[in-house]
Amino acid sequence: MSAAAPAAAPTAGLRVLERFRRHRLAMFGAVTIATLTLACFLGPFLLPFDDTYIDIMQRFAAPFGGAHILGTDELGRDMLARILMGGRVSLLVGFVAMAIGMAVGILVGAVAGYYGGLVGTALMRFVDAVLCFPAIFLLLALAALVEPGLTSITLLIAATAWMDVARIVEGQIRSLRERDFAVAAEVLGATDRYIILRELVPNAVAPIVVAATLNVARAILLESYVSFLGYGIQPPVPSWGNMLNNAQIYLTSAPWLAILPGIAITLAVTSFNFLGDGLRDALDPRMDGR
């Protein structure tokens, strides 16, 4: 709005940061994710217990009661160490699956949205077809065929996570393509690649980022489901999902076995959602001073 003030304007990056910092929930999300990530990847080095160390004498130790801060499980393994190691797996799967899903989704969506016509229609009908399968069944069906493991689970989750991004990007690019600034780039002699990547996609960043953060949350949840059902990450490697699976039979006798990974999943998923919200507002330069 302001046009008259000749004061030196802060750089674009600083202003994005400034807007982000005003968003309390997003700050909470960002701090939680940062803490969680740091704890999961560095924490295990600092702990006195290994996540796979079995101590039969210490089975079902309750949290906050002794050497094991968060108690132990049915084999006497330290719960804190297992939560952190499980977090590593969950976050890793979440981030990598999101990144792959995004890359595929943006590519498919941008191509379909920019060129439209037969190519666009064909691509988007394919997306619709894949979307028809409930992700969890698709995942379980695939998981039954493939040897379960970190890589295969990540790829499988990514394979179910690109369609919504493709749809969002397709819609955005299709409407942005008609805008005058895209025409302006074309008059200047820009290539399709330049127009898509430099002019159009940055304008679709807000919904893409939101979709990305939601997709991390979704990937973490999916990994948990699949592992909970026993087709995902296989013990003894812990993940939040297979820890929950493990905890079912002790639900009444040792409820912390379920509650702790449950809290971890909830915390991670809601934090990513808040983060997405905040980023959407922060990345929009029009939010300044409104």
Next chain:
Amino acid sequence: MTAAPVLQVEDLSVRFRTRGGEIAAVSGVSFAVRPGETLAVVGESGSGKSVTSLALMRLLPPGAAVTVTGRVGLRGKDGRMLDVLTLPEPEMRGVRGDAIAMVFQEPMTSLNPVKPVGEQIAEAIRLHRGLDRRAATEEVVRLLDLVGIPAPRQRLASYPHHLSGGMRQRVMIAMALSCEPAVLIADEPTTALDVTIQAQILDLLRRLQERTGMAVVFITHNLGVVAEIADRVMVMYGGRVVEQADVRPLFARPLMPYTVGLLRSVPRLDLAGRRAGPLPAIPGNVPDPLHMPEGCGFHPRCGDHVAGLCDARLPELESAGEARLVRCVRWRELTP
């Protein structure tokens, strides 16, 4: 001699609270319109002309973010003066579309896209005039014919998107006229139209006014349109009235430097093709309502401003002859 005003506005102010600060969108606007008279409100973006019109209709979003003060007197159908700003909302609903009606710039956004136009007008008529369905339909046909829509009976079932821009604006005018309002507020009704269609609509409004004797508040930025349609003119800048006069004296001898600049910056048709030097443009930008200049709002763009005088305090809107008002401390020196 002259009839009493049907619309009397006194000291109308509208303030908006935004995240960037408070905006005085309209400050201390007063005017009166008599039956059969057309008042043109001239201004650019941010001048407050459209906010004024919405305030008259009480169509500004209610809530703590908007403060409206002042008095808006409107003569109701029974001859009583109504205080529009304090009227309870149910009563106001009865007044809106009945004693005072409005035509907008873009008819497409004010018409319901999924309803035939005939039905939309009939609804308004039945609401305000209590006619039955058949009588209302006949009335719609009469109105569509009145506003110059060919084959009006066939048009009843048309949807807004079937109609051209000019036709849609005619439908809007028919709807506004359905209850024979005493005051019609037309907010840039021809801005989105082509010149030949604009000529049609202006012609139509003029004829309708002659027939019905309604008062028209015509909001526009086009000085050519003002010269065609107005009896009186009110020039607004930065939310304030800066000049008010009858149309002929205003064009013959504008007093406020802003009005002078506006009139001069429009290319003249009689000089077409001569390119007699650059246009005498007003320098600078339309002011940002969040950062209105001190003193006279126009002074940073005014070639005649005097430091320490024009930027010191807001000039009064003072009388400059019969039925003339001007807001400029230097108008006496500047006008020969």
Next chain:
Amino acid sequence: MTERPILEVRDLRKWFPLGSSLFSRHRQQVKAVDGISFSMRRGEILSLVGESGSGKTTVGRTVLRLTAPTSGSITFDGQDITRLSRRQLRPLRRRMQLVFQDPFASLNPRMTVERIVSTPLIIHDEPGGIAARRAKVEAALQLVGLLPHHATRYPHELSGGQRQRVGIARALILRPDFLVADEPVSALDVSIQAQVVNLLLELKDLLGLTILFVAHDLAVVGHISDRIAVMYLGRLVEVAETRVLFARPRHPYTEALLSAAPIPDPTVERQRIILAGDIPSPIDPPPGCAFSTRCRYATEACRAAVPPLREVAPGHLSACIRDDIALQAPRHGALTAPSKETCRCRLRSTGYRVTIACPRPSTSSSSAPASSASAPPTNW
């Protein structure tokens, strides 16, 4: 002998198929542009005037080869560009540019002014590092009357006039010689329009531009153009020098258009020709002369065949078969002598602000040497 025209358009047609069904065999066509020819001298401003649906914008876009014409030919500076591919067009993009109507929509909202104005340099791989690029951007901003600090702003932080200046800076940074200006002032506030018109004229002289000016505002068109081409429903109906067209229109549509232009003078006695109805659909234009459905002079012969655009006087083309009618020239007001103060005005772009020096008759003892726009327009 005569100089080669910078742009030559021959029998240009642009039809758009209606609907995108894969299976319908006989598609209807929107005949947006239906066989127009014109050429432009280097350094002239030709205005393309018409109402919405006349096809004037499509002509502008097709001439720049943003869309491929359905038929006809476009020759730019001797080179046939009708069928060039996008890759082949790339070097030409440096020479032909576009200024848009809506200065907000045409600027990428995610980019700063500096990034927007430097886009042409990036696309065309202009030599020089970041510093050289920055200097060029600064020079371009200065050219259009913006200050260096505007470079860090986003489009939404600028006023409408400033945004349009950014659009012009982007179009001119590669120093093109041909510009299509598509309604460049109609989205701006009245008091800003004159600034941008002046800027375009000043830049035209400074850079030797040829401008195809697409517009509907006759007052602006009359001021800016050397010649005017009037379009109706995809065809040219009249082409003439500006002064001639305004003084003696030879086509009934031009006559009606000129008479419809509102004149900012309440004392003028108006002789308005109110056209009946709307512009017909370009999908199914009327037979013969497309204007015959609204023309008050139309005869049976008008509906029989499409009247060709022919020379009715040297340099004056009209597509009306009725030579026997006397058309009315528009009335502009009683006073037609140019205002003296206006003539003496000179414009100098002093960086950001445009100052108008306008010496007043020395009746008052005003000491300000450059008091601008102060004398009242006595000649309205």
